[in-house]
Amino acid sequence: MSAPAEEIAHALSRLALYWRAAGWRAAGAQGLTPTQAEILSRLAADGPMRSGDLARQLGVSAPTLTDAVSTLAAKGLAGRQPDPLDRRAARVVLTPRGAETAALLPEMPEAIAPVLDGLADSERAGLLRGLTLVIRGLQEAGAIPVQRMCLTCRHFRPHAHEDAARPHHCAFVDAAFGDGALRLACADHEEAPEEERARHFARFAAVA
Ligand code: SF4
Structure with a gap:
């Protein structure tokens, strides 16, 4: 018998709730919001990126991204530099301190890894x-x-x-x-x- 869609949706929803709460805790431990933590992690994984691309990848609006990057810049964790492919455009980059902070953010909630490994x-x-x-x-x-x-x-x-x-x-x-x-x-x-x-x-x- 195949699994009903409602049960799968319920399981995904439970996981999403847990994941979101764990994300808040991990980001909060570094004095960040989840969006700011996501930006640091994404830049650490993929390198400098234009604001529009970053907003699209994170699924947030341009104003939300701009606010988060400005806060990260004020904390000395991120900045902007000219895009070498288009000098009129700018890319968001990590500062050395931003890279150190990104390295402290877990890739996944701590309890998940052993479950998946099992x-x-x-x-x-x-x-x-x-x-x-x-x-x-x-x-x-x-x-x-x-x-x-x-x-x-x-x-x-x-x-x-x-x-x-x-x-x-x-x-x-x-x-x-x-x-x-x-x-x-x-x-x-x-x-x-x-x-x-x-x-x-x-x-x-x-x-x-
Ligand atoms: S996305 Fe998949 S198919 Fe494409 S390069 Fe990566 S591993 Fe290969």
Whole structure:
């Protein structure tokens, strides 16, 4: 019997509540709001970024982003520098103190890691595949910001191999991989054209 959508929605909602509360605690421990902590973490992971790109990735409005960056600048944790690709534009950058603070922010709530580690490989792979499909659907519906995920990447070749354990292929590193290695925030991601994204999604979703 397949799981009812209401139960899955309830489970996701419980996780979101826990995650949000843990995020507030972790950010608060560094004297930050969750949005300010997200900005530091994102800049530490991806490097300097234009305000518009940062706002899109975090799913916040331009005024909210501007306020948060101004507060971070006042605390000496972030600043702005000219964009080398367009001198009229500016990028948000971390200061050395901002980088130190970002390193203190946990990647995930402390209690989650051991729980995920306790799952079997096949359970983790199934979870990642399901979440990837949900996130891709929400992204296509315009409900959440675009993620740098395999399903939207021009290097992704879903079910390109016969090997059931590693059916997908990443053309960027020219290697096969399985559902358990799907990426949701890949630094090498390059957005595929819309038609190609739809084709990849259909093929990925059709073969369980
Ligand atoms: S480059 Fe990254 S996002 Fe793209 S297919 Fe390879 S692993 Fe996935």
